[in-house]
Amino acid sequence: GPLLRTLYCHAASINGMALTSDDRLVVLALSDNTLKVWDLVRGEQLFELRGHKGGVTAVALTSDDRRAVSASCDGTLKLWDLVHGELLQEMSGHDGTVTAVAISSDDQQAVSASSDKTLKVWDLGCCEQLLELRGHKEEICAVVLTSDDLRAVSASDDGTLKVWDLVRGVLLHDLQGHELGIKAVTLSSDDRYAVSIGHGVTLKVWDLVRGELQYFLHSDMGFNMVTLSADDQWVVAAGIDGTLKVWRLAHGDLLHDLRCFEVGVSLVTLSSDNQLAVVASLEGTLKVLDLVQGELMLELRGHGVLVNGVGLTSDNRWMISVADNTLKVWDLARGELQYNLWGHKDRVTVVTMSSDERRAGSGSYDGTLKVGDLVHFKLLHDLNGHDGIITKITLTSDNRIAVSASSDNSLKVWDLTRGVLLHHLRGHDDFINAFALTSDDRRAVTISRDGTLKVWDLVSGVRLFDLCGHEGEVNAVALSSDDRRAVSVAGDCTLKVWDLEHGELLHDLRSHDQYTNAVAMTSDGLLAISDADDGTLKVWDLEHGELLRVLRGHKDEITGVALTSDDRRVVSVSRDSTLKVWDLVCGELLYTLQGHAKWIHAVFLTSNDRIAISVPEDNTLKVWDLVCGELRFDMPGHKGDVNNLVLSLDNRLAVTTADDRTLKVWDLEEGILQTEYYADADLNPVAVSKKGEVIVAGDDLGSVHFLRTMA
Secondary structure (H helix, E strand, C coil), rough: CCCCCCCCCCCEEEEEEEEEECCCCCEEEECCEEEEECCCCCCCCEEEEECCCCEEEEEECCCCCCCEEEEECCCEEEEEECCCCCCEEEEECCCCCEEEEEECCCCEEEEECCCCCCCEEEECCCEEEEEEEEEECCEEEEEEECCCCCCEEEEEHHHEEEEEEEEHHHHHEEECCCCEEEEEEECCCCCCCEEEEECCCCCEEEEHHHHHHHHEECCEEEEEEEEEEECCCEEEEEECCCCEEEEEECHHHEEEEEECCCEEEEEEEECCCCCEEEEEEECCEEEEHHHHHHHEEECCCCCCCCCCCEEEEECCEEEEEEECCEEEEEECCEEEEEECCCEEECEEEEEEECCCCCEEEEEEECCCCEEEECCCCEEEEECCCCCCCCEEEECCCCCCCEEEECCCCCCEEEEECCCCCEEEEECCCCCCEEEEEECCCCCEEEEECCCCCCEECCCCCCEEEEEECCCCCCEEECCCCCCEEEEEEEEECCEEECCCCCCCEEEEEEEECCCCCEEEECCCCCCCEEEEEECEEEECCCCCEEEEEEEEECCEEEEEEEECCCEEEEEEEEEECCEEEEECCCCCCEEEEEECCCEEEEEECCCCEEEEEEEEECCCEEEEECCCCCCEEEEECCCCEEEEEEEECCCCEEEEEECEEEEEEECCCCCEEEEEEECCCCCEEEECCCCEEEEEEEEEEEEEEEEEECC
C-alpha cells in the first residue's frame, strides 16, 4: 500500500504494525524483541513493551483498541494492556516462530499460526489454549477468520489452504493446488470464497462451502494484486505483465483479458457500482476501463511518475489521482483534467475553510500549512516554519489571519494576504493540546501538557499572562462570550476559572474524583458543565465558584457532552451506550435515548437544537429528535470507524468520514444518504460550507480533496 507517513527510525526492522481505530496510536512489532506504541498526533513514543525473547513478528489489536496480542520468534504470544503499557498474560505452546495472529470480532479468542506447522486457538479471557490444529506440512504464513468467527482459513508454504471449524476443532477442507508456497489469502464478504495468491504464476479461487477449487487464473509472470468487487461478483487481478483480468467469482468464467500497459500494472481501483476500473502504470499513466464491455474508455496523462492513489465519486463523474505530492481532479465525462489541488508530503491532520468559502487551509504531519483558492483551484501559499505536526488551524473572522498550533510546542500567526509569518509564539514546555481565540480575534488562549494556560496578544505577538496552578495536563478550555473569563479542566481533577483581563485565578474547583474529560460553558459565562470517567456531570456557578448540582444516571464513563444554543439543555453520551437529555435549569433528566448496541463516543447537535446525532463504536450513527425524545432514523453504511462528523450551518446536511476510505453526505430532512465519495486513503479532517455545497477533506496520503455536492 502507499506510504502514509514516516515518523522516526528504529535500529531494528519493523516486522508488523497495527493502527488503533481512531488513528491516534500505532503499535509496531520489531525484530529487537520489543513492541513500541507511538502517539501519532504528538509524534511521541508512549510505551516500549518488553518481554519477548525473540523478534516480534506480528501484532493484532482488540476491537476497543485497549489490548494487543503480539506474536514472536520465541514461540509465544503476549497480551498487552495498551492503556497502561503493561503485560497482562503470556500464551506459550508453539515450538517455533509464531508467524501470524488473528483476533475474533468479539475479542474473546485469538488464533495463531506458526512455523511449527500448527494453529492454536486461545481464550483471551484466561489466556489458555483451547485448541491445537494440525495438518500443514510446512510453515503457516497467514490465517484469516470468517466474519462469524466460526471458521479459520490458513495458508502455508506447503502450497495448501486449510479450512478449520473453530467450534469443534476439526479440519473441514484441505485445499491443494498451489505448486509453490502461498503468500496471501483473502475472503469474500459472505465468507463463501477464498482467493489465494501463490509465489508462482497462479491465482486460485476456492469454494469454502464445498471445499473445492472453483477455478484458477494463470499469468506467465504472476500477479501484483487482486481485488474483489463490492458485491463479490467479480475478481479483478493486475498482472506483472501489464494485463488486467476480470472474471466472475461464482462461475469462474473469464470475462475480460485486457492489455493495459507494456509495463506492469501498479494499481487498480473499482468504482462503487462495479462498472469502471482505473488502472495505473509504473510510469504514471492512468486508464479508465469499462468492465461491462471490456473496453478502454480513457487514457489520462499528466503525472509522469508512479501514481499511488486513485478515488472515484459515486456517480463516476470525477476521478482524483495522487502522485508526487500532487492531486489531480479529472472530469471523466469529458476525459480531461479539471483542476489540480495541493498536496502535502504526509498525512493531512486539519483542514479549515474561510467564512466567505473562497479559500481553504490545510495542515499536515509534514509541518506545513497550505492555503488554496477554491474559486480557481490553485495553491496560494505554502507556509513553512513549524518543526512538528500541525494540530490545529483557526482563521480570524475577516479571513486575513491564520493561527496554527504544532507539536513543536508553539503557535504561529500568519498573514494570509501576503503569505508571510507575523509572529512565532513560544513559551510552552510541552505539546499544545488546543487553543481558543477571543471573539475580537486579538487574543489566543493556549492549553498544554505542561499544565499551564497562556494568553497571547496576536497583534503584537506578546505573551500577556502565564496561568499556572494545574498539577496535570490541561485537557480543555472554554471562553465566556464577553472574553472576560476562561474555564479549564485538567488531569488533576480540578476545574479552574480565570480572569483573562488581569491574568488571575478566580476559583479553584475540585471537579470530580476521577479524570475530567471536557468542559462546556453557557454563552453568558455564568455556568460550566464538566464530565468525568465516574459517569457524572457537574454544573458549576462560575460567578460564585460553587457547585450547583450533580447530574447522575449514566452507568459508565461519559464520553461526550453538548449544550443546546439556548443553554437550557445538555446532552451527554456514555460508554453505557445511552444518550441522556438533561434540563440544565432544574437539573432533571428529560429523556434517556436507547438503541445503540455499543458505546457512544461523540454527539453533535444541529444549530436549531432539534436534532442530535450520536456516533457509536458500531459505526451506525443515529439521528434523534430532541423535541419528543425519539429516534428519527439510522445512518448506516460505513465499514470502518467513523472519525469525523460535520454539520452544515443550515442543518440540512451531515458529512461523515471513516476508516473505510469513504466520505458520506447525509440529508437530515429526508433521512437518506445523498452521495458518497471513495478515496484511496482514509479521510479525516473535513470542512463544510454553510449550505453544504462545498466540502474540503484531507487524507492520510497528504492530499486535500475538494468536492461539490447537490445541496
